[in-house]
Amino acid sequence: xxxxxxxxxxxxxxxxxxxxxxxxxxxxxxxxxxxxxxxxxxxxxxxxxxxxxxxxxxxxxxxxxxxxxxxxxxxxxxxxxxxxxxxxxxxxxxxxxxxxxxxxxxxxxxxxxxxxxxxxxxxxxxxxxxxxxxxxxxxxxxxxxxxxxxxxxxxxxxxxxxxxxxxxxxxxxxxxxxxxxxxxxxxxxxxxxxxxxxxxxxxxxxxxxxxxxxxxxxxxxxxxxxxxxxxxxxxxxxxxxxxxxxxxxxxxxxxxxxxxxxxxxxxxxxxxxxxxxxxxxxxxxxxxxxxxxxxxxxxxxxxxxx
Numbered sequence: 001x002x003x004x005x006x007x008x009x010x011x012x013x014x015x016x017x018x019x020x021x022x023x024x025x026x027x028x029x030x031x032x033x034x035x036x037x038x039x040x041x042x043x044x045x046x047x048x049x050x051x052x053x054x055x056x057x058x059x060x061x062x063x064x065x066x067x068x069x070x071x072x073x074x075x076x077x078x079x080x081x082x083x084x085x086x087x088x089x090x091x092x093x094x095x096x097x098x099x100x101x102x103x104x105x106x107x108x109x110x111x112x113x114x115x116x117x118x119x120x121x122x123x124x125x126x127x128x129x130x131x132x133x134x135x136x137x138x139x140x141x142x143x144x145x146x147x148x149x150x151x152x153x154x155x156x157x158x159x160x161x162x163x164x165x166x167x168x169x170x171x172x173x174x175x176x177x178x179x180x181x182x183x184x185x186x187x188x189x190x191x192x193x194x195x196x197x198x199x200x201x202x203x204x205x206x207x208x209x210x211x212x213x214x215x216x217x218x219x220x221x222x223x224x225x226x227x228x229x230x231x232x233x234x235x236x237x238x239x240x241x242x243x244x245x246x247x248x249x250x251x252x253x254x255x256x257x258x259x260x261x262x263x264x265x266x267x268x269x270x271x272x273x274x275x276x277x278x279x280x281x282x283x284x285x286x287x288x289x290x291x292x293x294x295x296x297x298x299x300x301x302x303x304x305x306x
Contacts, residue, residue: 014122148290190225210271233276
């Protein structure tokens with residue numbers, strides 16, 4: 001597994017003091033490996049008395065977006081990089097099969113090797129919105145040219161139609177109404193991942209990633225089976241039909257391309273079974289992002305009128 005792109009880039013000369021660190025991978029990650037212990041950032045500050053390195057310890061709030069294979073390490077509140085200072089980033093590969101730190105792909109494949117690079121900070125602070133995932137609403141689309149579409153509209157016009165997951169839902173999954181979604185998808189184990197007899201609750205400690213996975217796990221898109229059913233559809237990914245819709249959460253990264261054919265095949269071999277979603281047609285990358293990032297935000301439906 002490889003890191004394809006990072007922000008800041010190696011040899012960055014004036015990185016904003018509150019800007020998040022971003023990483024894009026060539027593979028889908030195991031969400032349990034996206035932890036602050038998988039990365040270390042140290043400023044090059046020397047204690048003049050002891051002659052030893054010193055400086056603040058940075059703490060991060062990692063957010064993983066599986067659609068773009070993107071990890072954003074947001075600095076915690078009231079934290080920032082050291083002004084006008086060289087910082088060194090280390091991205092860890094697990095030492096062995098039992099190592100619980102270091103980046104891994106969903107099937108356990110480790111980051112090829114521990115990587116290290118440096119960047120220089122400037123003196124200016126970033127805009128507050130630079131580091132926060134823009135909100136996505138369920139019932140109504142937010143205003144703005146970069147707003148993602150309302151999730152309910154996307155689901156009802158694609159997967160929630162009659163014959164799929166509408167009024168007579170296939171496999172017990174209903175996506176046509178808010179009530180159906182909350183009772184048949186949120187924290188309900190997907191039948192195609194079941195290892196036991198019950199779909200009423202999510203397994204607390206699956207023995208293998210993908211086992212007993214909920215259809216929607218609020219706050220964790222990378223542990224939501226609905227997301228992977230969207231991911232295995234080759235036309236739901238960025239392509240020529242998506243145009244130039246901006247995505248502010250990418251920061252300085254280039255727009256992501258589609259995953260490799262081999263990676264989609266690995267998902268199917270590992271745990272994603274059956275037909276991709278939607279069964280007919282496809283979603284734009286903008287629509288797929290809306291669903292994924294809505295789940296990252298906790299899959300809220302409170303913006304709907306009673």
